[in-house]
Amino acid sequence: MSIDNQVFIQNVIIGLTVGGYLALIALGYTMVYGIIELINFAHGDLFAFGFFISLTIFAEINPEIPLHGSGLYFTLPAVALLTMLLTGSLNLAIDQIAYKPLRRAPRLAPLLTAVGVSFMLEAIYAIWKGPIQIPYPRYFPKEDYMENEHVISFFSKLGMDITEWRIVSFTTKDLFLFGVTIPLVVLLTLFIDRTRIGKAMRASAQDREAAMMMGINVNRIIATTFFVGGALAGVAGMVWGLYINSGRFTMGFEAGLMAFTSAVLGGIGNIRGAVLGAFIIGMIKAMSDSYIGSEWTRVVIFGILILMLVFRPSGILGSTQSIEKL
Amino acid sequence: MRDILAQPRSMFSGRLRWVLIAIIVVIAPFAMKELELLTNFGLITQVNRALIFVALAQGLNIVVGLAGLLDLGYAAFFAIGAYTFGLLTWPSHDIEMSFFLAIWICALVAAVFGIIIGAPTLRLRGDYLAIVTLAFGEIIPALVRNLGDFTLTFRGRVLIEDYNLTNGSQGLTPLGRPDFSFLENLFGLDKGAFNVGVDPTFWYFAIVITSMIVLFSAIRLNNSRLGRAWKAIREDETAADFMGVDPIRTKLAAFAIGASFSGLAGAVYASMLGAIFPELFKFQVSIFLLIIVVLSGRGSIWGVLIGGIIIATFDGVFLAQVLPDIFNGELLPEYDVQSLRWVFFGIGLIVIMIFRPQGLFPPKSIETKIVPPTTESAEGAPNS
Numbered sequence: 001m002s003i004d005n006q007v008f009i010q011n012v013i014i015g016l017t018v019g020g021y022l023a024l025i026a027l028g029y030t031m032v033y034g035i036i037e038l039i040n041f042a043h044g045d046l047f048a049f050g051f052f053i054s055l056t057i058f059a060e061i062n063p064e065i066p067l068h069g070s071g072l073y074f075t076l077p078a079v080a081l082l083t084m085l086l087t088g089s090l091n092l093a094i095d096q097i098a099y100k101p102l103r104r105a106p107r108l109a110p111l112l113t114a115v116g117v118s119f120m121l122e123a124i125y126a127i128w129k130g131p132i133q134i135p136y137p138r139y140f141p142k143e144d145y146m147e148n149e150h151v152i153s154f155f156s157k158l159g160m161d162i163t164e165w166r167i168v169s170f171t172t173k174d175l176f177l178f179g180v181t182i183p184l185v186v187l188l189t190l191f192i193d194r195t196r197i198g199k200a201m202r203a204s205a206q207d208r209e210a211a212m213m214m215g216i217n218v219n220r221i222i223a224t225t226f227f228v229g230g231a232l233a234g235v236a237g238m239v240w241g242l243y244i245n246s247g248r249f250t251m252g253f254e255a256g257l258m259a260f261t262s263a264v265l266g267g268i269g270n271i272r273g274a275v276l277g278a279f280i281i282g283m284i285k286a287m288s289d290s291y292i293g294s295e296w297t298r299v300v301i302f303g304i305l306i307l308m309l310v311f312r313p314s315g316i317l318g319s320t321q322s323i324e325k326l
Numbered sequence: 327m328r329d330i331l332a333q334p335r336s337m338f339s340g341r342l343r344w345v346l347i348a349i350i351v352v353i354a355p356f357a358m359k360e361l362e363l364l365t366n367f368g369l370i371t372q373v374n375r376a377l378i379f380v381a382l383a384q385g386l387n388i389v390v391g392l393a394g395l396l397d398l399g400y401a402a403f404f405a406i407g408a409y410t411f412g413l414l415t416w417p418s419h420d421i422e423m424s425f426f427l428a429i430w431i432c433a434l435v436a437a438v439f440g441i442i443i444g445a446p447t448l449r450l451r452g453d454y455l456a457i458v459t460l461a462f463g464e465i466i467p468a469l470v471r472n473l474g475d476f477t478l479t480f481r482g483r484v485l486i487e488d489y490n491l492t493n494g495s496q497g498l499t500p501l502g503r504p505d506f507s508f509l510e511n512l513f514g515l516d517k518g519a520f521n522v523g524v525d526p527t528f529w530y531f532a533i534v535i536t537s538m539i540v541l542f543s544a545i546r547l548n549n550s551r552l553g554r555a556w557k558a559i560r561e562d563e564t565a566a567d568f569m570g571v572d573p574i575r576t577k578l579a580a581f582a583i584g585a586s587f588s589g590l591a592g593a594v595y596a597s598m599l600g601a602i603f604p605e606l607f608k609f610q611v612s613i614f615l616l617i618i619v620v621l622s623g624r625g626s627i628w629g630v631l632i633g634g635i636i637i638a639t640f641d642g643v644f645l646a647q648v649l650p651d652i653f654n655g656e657l658l659p660e661y662d663v664q665s666l667r668w669v670f671f672g673i674g675l676i677v678i679m680i681f682r683p684q685g686l687f688p689p690k691s692i693e694t695k696i697v698p699p700t701t702e703s704a705e706g707a708p709n710s
Contacts, residue, residue: 120672302461
């Protein structure tokens with residue numbers, strides 16, 4: 001296979017991994033927006049919180065690097081659950097303190113509050129871990145499947161010699177990222193589509209007052225939404241930390257804006273749209289990093305955000321809300 | 327204008343008050359110089375910076391406060407003003423335009439960009455407009471950073487090769503400074519007698535004049551037909567539309583005029599610093615300006631003036647100098663107190679939005695009107 005094609009395949013793999021973690025963040029944006037029509041500006045910083053808190057938990061446990069055996073099958077899921085619990089609780093607390101008093105205020109008031117929360121959180125992270133690039137130890141074992149003899153012999157039976165694909169790599173880390181993000185996305189979709197709480201969420205999103213009159217405790221539904229959204233962002237932060245092995249206090253801002261762009265691209269308020277948008281943005285980021293230059297990626301992604309909002313504000317799959325003025 | 331000036335009639339009414347203010351403004355830099363010697367804190371440079379931010383905040387106040395359009399990327403216009411000035415006066419570009427001409431061009435260019443950015447986005451609802459402006463605010467510094475070494479190829483043909491427009495992240499330096507050699511000729515002084523350089527006292531007066539131009543324009547606009555149209559749009563766009571106010575043109579005017587203030591302030595700032603970098607126009611700057619406007623009182627020109635001076639000086643003198651001086655002596659020698667800066671401002675923004683959304687010095691006209699809207703009034707009760 002030619003080098004160009006190999007580079008392209010590798011970019012597709014990178015795009016899918018980026019899309020995977022963005023999807024988890026974008027879901028939180030879109031769920032909160034669906035219910036209380038708030039662009040939760042601080043949502044990206046919960047992703048960063050997931051990164052930092054899981055790092056702290058790992059440091060407390062101090063497992064062997066890389067994890068193996070019981071560490072991999074017990075410690076890792078336990079840390080993930082604890083991270084989700086803590087990040088979800090933080091998001092819940094933020095909502096109760098900062099956004100809840102403003103439920104009936106003009107729409108811009110909670111948005112400004114969210115900006116305040118975002119800046120406060122970032123400053124706290126900078127104090128907590130230092131305003132520098134933070135290394136995330138390589139807890140997850142890394143093994144390239146392209147060098148695995150079973151995989152090589154499997155492909156050679158198909159008539160392909162993958163030992164020649166020197167640029168392409170697909171590692172245990174990639175598989176781990178997909179193995180966490182894709183099931184979670186599917187679970188969340190099922191949760192919203194099939195369960196009673198999910199039904200109540202959809203009802204509250206459609207018409208909050210009608211839902212209240214039907215006996216739905218909308219406040220509790222909003223709280224659940226914030227908790228679930230936060231938990232997903234938290235686990236995304238942890239998985240991304242294990243994958244990329246470094247981060248800094250502003251990482252939530254960057255990721256948050258990309259995830260928000262994903263949510264808008266897919267149609268804000270639309271769960272499937274957020275996932276689709278995240279994978280598209282992930283692909284665009286990977287391709288732009290490789291073919292245009294990483295210094296232009298921001299311009300490309302924000303350009304897409306602007307063009308999307310200006311020309312098709314309801315997104316690809318259609319938004320549940322009206323974004324244009326009536 | 328009269329009724330604004332005539333609020334507290336008791337002690338210093340009418341002309342006397344203005345004479346006092348003028349005296350304070352003129353004496354201030356010399357008093358600050360003495361204070362600087364006493365306390366070892368940089369004051370004048372920080373007050374200069376604060377006044378630049380006041381001029382910027384007045385522009386943002388037109389967009390956010392008067393017209394009610396949330397702009398999260400206002401630093402873009404600041405950057406456009408500063409970089410236009412940079413391109414016009416950076417020696418390597420061989421234009422080296424005079425300061426006095428360049429600043430007006432910068433204001434004009436920023437206004438044009440205000441229309442370019444505003445035009446396609448104004449039909450969006452408020453929070454989406456905020457996000458689009460944020461995206462522009464991120465794109466402009468990224469463009470500035472990337473246009474330092476720009477190569478454009480199209481189908482294998484090199485159209486532009488290694489073109490250096492903005493000098494990338496190294497920034498533009500030196501930049502043009504106001505040239506007073508005509509005064510030297512006029513009064514027959516030695517050459518270089520009016521060589522202003524970085525003298526903070528000179529820049530204090532230059533910035534005071536800039537801020538006064540901006541302040542005067544803002545006051546006149548606020549009481550003009552256009553100003554009333556902005557406020558009408560802010561309160562109820564549909565009703566204003568029915569009353570014959572063209573919403574698109576009115577909003578575009580807000581964007582353009584707000585941006586032009588920022589362009590002017592950006593140019594003066596660039597000239598004062600003598601060097602500009604993309605990092606000077608980060609997202610934090612947009613939010614800092616927004617905090618000034620929101621904390622001071624959206625729509626209140628005097629509020630933004632006073633609040634801006636207080637907040638920006640608090641930031642530059644108290645948070646950046648006094649607090650580290652107190653704590654880093656013996657209490658916490660290693661601790662970087664300045665990292666608390668955004669914790670302060672973040673909490674400030676949250677607290678003000680929850681407990682006093684109209685700001686500390688709200689404009690009189692809406693002070694009595696802000697009631698937390700209930701569902702009834704949002705749905706439109708028969709009498710409201």
